[in-house]
Amino acid sequence: xxxxxxxxxxxxxxxxxxxxxxxxxxxxxxNQNDSSSGKIETINLFGxxxxxxxxxxxxxxxxxxxxxxxWARQGKEWSFAIDSAKLGxxxxxxxxxxxxxxxxxxATTTFATGDVCLIKAVDNDDExxxxxxxxxxxxxxxxxxxxxxxxxxxxDILRYKDYFPEVISxxxxxxxxxxxxxxxxxxxxxxxxxxxxxx
Numbered sequence: 001x002x003x004x005x006x007x008x009x010x011x012x013x014x015x016x017x018x019x020x021x022x023x024x025x026x027x028x029x030x031n032q033n034d035s036s037s038g039k040i041e042t043i044n045l046f047g048x049x050x051x052x053x054x055x056x057x058x059x060x061x062x063x064x065x066x067x068x069x070x071w072a073r074q075g076k077e078w079s080f081a082i083d084s085a086k087l088g089x090x091x092x093x094x095x096x097x098x099x100x101x102x103x104x105x106x107a108t109t110t111f112a113t114g115d116v117c118l119i120k121a122v123d124n125d126d127e128x129x130x131x132x133x134x135x136x137x138x139x140x141x142x143x144x145x146x147x148x149x150x151x152x153x154x155x156d157i158l159r160y161k162d163y164f165p166e167v168i169s170x171x172x173x174x175x176x177x178x179x180x181x182x183x184x185x186x187x188x189x190x191x192x193x194x195x196x197x198x199x
Contacts, residue, residue: 004053004080004084005080006080008077013064013065017055018055022052024050024051025052048196050194050195051194051197052193054190056188058184058188061186065174077168077198078169079163079166080167081164082162086162087163089160089165091155092105092158095152095153095154101144102144103141105141109139111142112133114133116131116133116160118130118160120156121150123153133145166198171192171194176191
């Protein structure tokens with residue numbers, strides 16, 4: 001198993017995850033239409049997810065993160081993985097039908113049996129689900145352990161659940177705190193990273 005990793009401008013920075021792990025908050029936008037006939041229509045949009053994770057790092061990593069902050073504060077994209085060994089990210093190269101398990105993809109090399117993955121429609125924020133890979137047909141498709149709830153199209157996303165290939169920082173300040181432990185523990189500094197996906 002790898003460590004949590006930030007990657008920006010082809011630079012990898014490995015961290016030590018804090019006790020809270022990755023926090024995920026779906027942000028729901030709700031609009032309500034009231035007609036003169038008394039009917040009420042509610043429109044829900046779930047497209048925005050906000051994330052945060054508490055991380056510890058050594059003095060050397062702290063120095064490396066200054067350049068990351070210079071990059072991220074400009075609104076430039078970077079990536080985050082809870083496990084640097086799990087970077088599976090691909091797209092569908094044909095339709096995957098609801099009620100079936102086979103998902104045709106453009107690449108399979110970064111996935112393994114048992115991986116939990118997110119499959120998501122790119123044109124509909126409300127259609128996504130988690131699947132567990134049962135089998136892999138190399139270079140052709142992955143088969144889920146259970147049937148799909150939704151149907152997906154060519155170019156929809158399939159990626160490892162806790163890998164975020166394109167994110168934008170929502171942090172307003174870069175002020176890591178000193179933890180009071182020794183520098184050699186890799187827990188010399190602490191900071192809470194906050195981000196949203198660039199969709």
